[in-house]
Amino acid sequence: GAVVSQHPSRVICKSGTSVKIECRSxxxxxxxxxxxxxFPKKSLMLMATSNEGSKATYExxxxxxxxxxxxASLTLSTLTVTSAHPEDSSFYICSALYGGEQFxxxxxxxxxx
Amino acid sequence: GEDVEQSLFLSVREGDSSVINCTYTDSSSxxxxxxxxxxxxxxxxxxxxxxxxxxxxxxxxxxLLNKKDKHLSLRIADTQTGDSAIYFCAxxxxxxxxxxxxxxxxxxxxx
Numbered sequence: 001g002a003v004v005s006q007h008p009s010r011v012i013c014k015s016g017t018s019v020k021i022e023c024r025s026x027x028x029x030x031x032x033x034x035x036x037x038x039f040p041k042k043s044l045m046l047m048a049t050s051n052e053g054s055k056a057t058y059e060x061x062x063x064x065x066x067x068x069x070x071x072a073s074l075t076l077s078t079l080t081v082t083s084a085h086p087e088d089s090s091f092y093i094c095s096a097l098y099g100g101e102q103f104x105x106x107x108x109x110x111x112x113x
Numbered sequence: 114g115e116d117v118e119q120s121l122f123l124s125v126r127e128g129d130s131s132v133i134n135c136t137y138t139d140s141s142s143x144x145x146x147x148x149x150x151x152x153x154x155x156x157x158x159x160x161x162x163x164x165x166x167x168x169x170x171x172x173x174x175x176x177l178l179n180k181k182d183k184h185l186s187l188r189i190a191d192t193q194t195g196d197s198a199i200y201f202c203a204x205x206x207x208x209x210x211x212x213x214x215x216x217x218x219x220x221x222x223x224x
Contacts, residue, residue, distance in 0.1 A: 034212075043214045046211060109153065
């Protein structure tokens with residue numbers, strides 16, 4: 001139980017385009033989901049906390065207009081990287097809260113050319 | 114502020130024990146975790162310990178917590194090549210709260 005999926009697993013896009021990443025809780029409902037960013041050989045950096053039916057809470061230094069988060073249902077949160085640039089290339093990981101614990105998705109590798 | 118520190122690399126021979134260390138600064142940490150990340154994959158929860166415990170053992174994994182020194186360790190007995198991965202420790206102050214991760218320790222297991 002407590003399985004989290006992400007889609008796509010890998011995406012390559014051109015500079016200036018927008019990319020949407022989905023995070024789904026497959027066998028449970030998650031009121032709260034988290035979005036992390038991981039640079040190569042680095043730790044996970046929390047970007048924002050996504051709450052179903054309300055606005056996401058962004059961490060300091062994360063641009064909310066750049067990284068749009070929507071948590072429209074209890075099993076789905078989306079992260080849209082708007083007007084992506086090469087510096088946005090990274091590994092994005094989501095997690096979903098269940099029973100007080102975070103369960104992580106497999107991650108999405110974004111490469112912006 | 115909250116900070117979690119780990120050494121970056123550890124190399125062991127297959128069959129040996131591995132010990133990965135972690136220190137944290139937040140004395141209100143209630144839950145401490147160890148996660149494993151294989152290349153290109155998400156995080157897999159290995160084990161966790163509550164702050165009122167000193168030790169927890171789960172098959173080949175042993176977690177030791179020294180709350181006074183704010184030191185956490187993960188021992189992997191009989192390390193196998195499949196254990197090669199990055200191991201993250203993380204702490205959290207309360208249930209459902211934000212996780213603070215260490216930098217990750219890259220474990221390399223040589224045959």
